[in-house]
Amino acid sequence: MNDSEPGVVIVGAGHAAGTAAALLRQYGYAGAITLVGDEPIAPYQRPPLSKAWLKGEADAESLMLRPLGFYAEQRIELICGVKATAIDRAAKTVALADGRRLAYQTLILATGSRARPLPIPGADLRGVLSLRSAADAEELKAALGPGKRLAVIGGGYIGLEAAASGRALGAEVVVLEKEPRILARVACETLSSFFTAYHQARGVKFELGAAIESFVGAGGRVTGVKLADGRVIPCDEALVGVGAAPNEELGRDAGLECRSGVVVDEDARTSDPAIFAIGDVTQRPMPLYERTFRLESVANALEQAKQAAAAIAGKPRPAPEVTWNWSDQYDLKLQLAGVAFDTDDIVVRGDPGAARFAVFHLRGPVIRAVEAVNAPAEFMAGRLLIGQAKPVDRARLADPAISMKEVAAA
Amino acid sequence: MAKITYIEFSGTERVVEVAKGLSVMEGAIKNNIPGIDADCGGACACATCHVYVDEAWREKVGERSDMEESMLDFAENVQPNSRLSCQIKVSDELDGLIVRTPESQH
Ligand SMILES: Cc1cc2nc3c(=O)[nH]c(=O)nc-3n(C[C@H](O)[C@H](O)[C@H](O)COP(=O)(O)OP(=O)(O)OC[C@H]3O[C@@H](n4cnc5c(N)ncnc54)[C@H](O)[C@@H]3O)c2cc1C
Numbered sequence: 001m002n003d004s005e006p007g008v009v010i011v012g013a014g015h016a017a018g019t020a021a022a023l024l025r026q027y028g029y030a031g032a033i034t035l036v037g038d039e040p041i042a043p044y045q046r047p048p049l050s051k052a053w054l055k056g057e058a059d060a061e062s063l064m065l066r067p068l069g070f071y072a073e074q075r076i077e078l079i080c081g082v083k084a085t086a087i088d089r090a091a092k093t094v095a096l097a098d099g100r101r102l103a104y105q106t107l108i109l110a111t112g113s114r115a116r117p118l119p120i121p122g123a124d125l126r127g128v129l130s131l132r133s134a135a136d137a138e139e140l141k142a143a144l145g146p147g148k149r150l151a152v153i154g155g156g157y158i159g160l161e162a163a164a165s166g167r168a169l170g171a172e173v174v175v176l177e178k179e180p181r182i183l184a185r186v187a188c189e190t191l192s193s194f195f196t197a198y199h200q201a202r203g204v205k206f207e208l209g210a211a212i213e214s215f216v217g218a219g220g221r222v223t224g225v226k227l228a229d230g231r232v233i234p235c236d237e238a239l240v241g242v243g244a245a246p247n248e249e250l251g252r253d254a255g256l257e258c259r260s261g262v263v264v265d266e267d268a269r270t271s272d273p274a275i276f277a278i279g280d281v282t283q284r285p286m287p288l289y290e291r292t293f294r295l296e297s298v299a300n301a302l303e304q305a306k307q308a309a310a311a312i313a314g315k316p317r318p319a320p321e322v323t324w325n326w327s328d329q330y331d332l333k334l335q336l337a338g339v340a341f342d343t344d345d346i347v348v349r350g351d352p353g354a355a356r357f358a359v360f361h362l363r364g365p366v367i368r369a370v371e372a373v374n375a376p377a378e379f380m381a382g383r384l385l386i387g388q389a390k391p392v393d394r395a396r397l398a399d400p401a402i403s404m405k406e407v408a409a410a
Numbered sequence: 411m412a413k414i415t416y417i418e419f420s421g422t423e424r425v426v427e428v429a430k431g432l433s434v435m436e437g438a439i440k441n442n443i444p445g446i447d448a449d450c451g452g453a454c455a456c457a458t459c460h461v462y463v464d465e466a467w468r469e470k471v472g473e474r475s476d477m478e479e480s481m482l483d484f485a486e487n488v489q490p491n492s493r494l495s496c497q498i499k500v501s502d503e504l505d506g507l508i509v510r511t512p513e514s515q516h
């Protein structure tokens with residue numbers, strides 16, 4: 001096949017897309033590869049946007065997934081700043097907003113997800129921000145600084161990371177969460193109360209169980225967050241971090257099966273055999289957990305990029321991986337592996353008071369998920385044990401005097 | 411700038427100039443050197459940037475941190491000269507450094 005014949009078109013030029021393009025070449029795929037993304041820049045990494053980059057500890061260049069020269073060198077055509085608007089599955093073409101139409105033999109949807117807006121009055125005021133793209137992060141960073149008041153709506157990982165980075169930049173931070181605890185959707189109570197206390201000790205205030213009614217403003221700019229009990233929490237900026245929604249419209253409009261994400265199989269193939277989908281946009285099988293799920297993580301983007309690239313290049317399907325993730329806040333490194341589905345017990349190992357501990361979620365004697373704070377051995381061993389579904393002895397797991405190597409070997 | 415030699419598992423050698431302050435991992439990614447995955451982008455959270463530091467350079471490169479040590483404990487084919495390359499900062503001291511990449515990072 002040569003480059004003038006339709007090859008692989010990848011829509012979305014984010015973490016999953018950039019990785020899939022690179023892997024296709026690495027796996028020996030010789031046809032044309034075209035990446036189309038609506039952001040103005042080449043594929044980059046989002047995790048530092050709320051962490052090292054926001055605090056000023058990493059520069060813009062270090063965010064780039066690959067150096068710019070990579071794409072030309074690898075004969076990957078990169079179209080930036082152009083949105084794909086429709087897929088014609090019968091003609092095997094993708095229409096772009098600039099009028100172009102790209103023919104494909106294989107299409108990969110890697111459109112990611114977007115920050116969920118908060119549908120309340122005042123959400124369109126200036127200073128009400130979200131954090132998904134490098135452009136969003138620039139805006140947030142410019143708004144933070146000594147004495148600035150930041151209200152974070154939503155106590156999830158991105159909100160808490162932004163809160164920690166905001167404190168590092170000298171801003172006053174209040175986190176408003178509608179649930180009675182932060183991280184309610186994604187972490188256990190032990191972790192929620194640990195992070196709440198850790199942030200409080202570093203000057204972050206919390207409004208838990210907060211019923212947010214509206215943003216109030218003056219002259220078109222946000223000045224506060226109004227609660228149902230009548231109080232107004234004053235702020236100079238409000239960051240809305242209430243989760244993400246999959247950018248599945250392109251797939252859905254083309255008739256691909258969607259269910260809170262584009263539904264894919266273990267090769268990342270959609271209901272159309274010529275179309276794959278990877279990354280945040282997918283509803284994917286989780287073989288270890290006997291269900292499908294939509295994951296939002298770099299590990300997931302990388303794993304599915306491998307699956308799709310292997311299938312397209314005719315390589316064997318890679319072994320299923322245990323999903324994992326991480327979060328940096330202050331001097332804490334949180335590492336997560338697996339998902340706590342159908343678990344019936346929790347084992348805490350180590351001492352939350354010493355900011356070094358891990359929470360294991362078990363079903364019977366089998367570890368299904370681990371949340372490790374400054375506890376890399378617990379994370380690494382936990383990830384291994386989750387993948388092996390190997391029974392463990394709870395008493396030994398709970399005893400920090402017995403090393404994770406020994407626990408894993410038993 | 412420091413000259414760094416990356417030697418792949420297959421034996422392929424690449425010598426590149428890496429700016430001071432970058433990590434040995436970033437030096438590989440920027441120069442398109444295969445063999446280092448760096449899934450977490452340098453957060454010391456993934457252990458997929460594992461390299462073997464040439465014996466002659468072990469002392470200059472320094473010791474593993476506790477965090478790194480624990481991560482490496484569970485990586486594959488770990489040797490006494492194993493390091494996570496995202497945790498090695500390039501300096502003038504390291505001009506001439508030689509590292510080898512393992513067969514696989516996963
Ligand atoms: C602030 C922040 C911190 C994070 N921290 C972590 C972390 O610590 N660890 C972790 O594992 N994960 C983290 N994540 C999540 C991680 O970044 C995502 O899971 C990952 O980026 C998903 O990759 P993707 O390629 O699926 O989507 P994206 O990287 O979002 O890429 C999708 C791209 O497609 C573009 N696009 C969408 N529709 C179209 C269209 N119609 N036409 C053209 N282009 C289109 C989008 O604009 C975007 O550029 C974080 C995310 C954010 C925002």
Ligand code: FES
Nearest residue numbers: 452454457459496
């Ligand atoms: S890049 Fe992840 S640990 Fe070095």
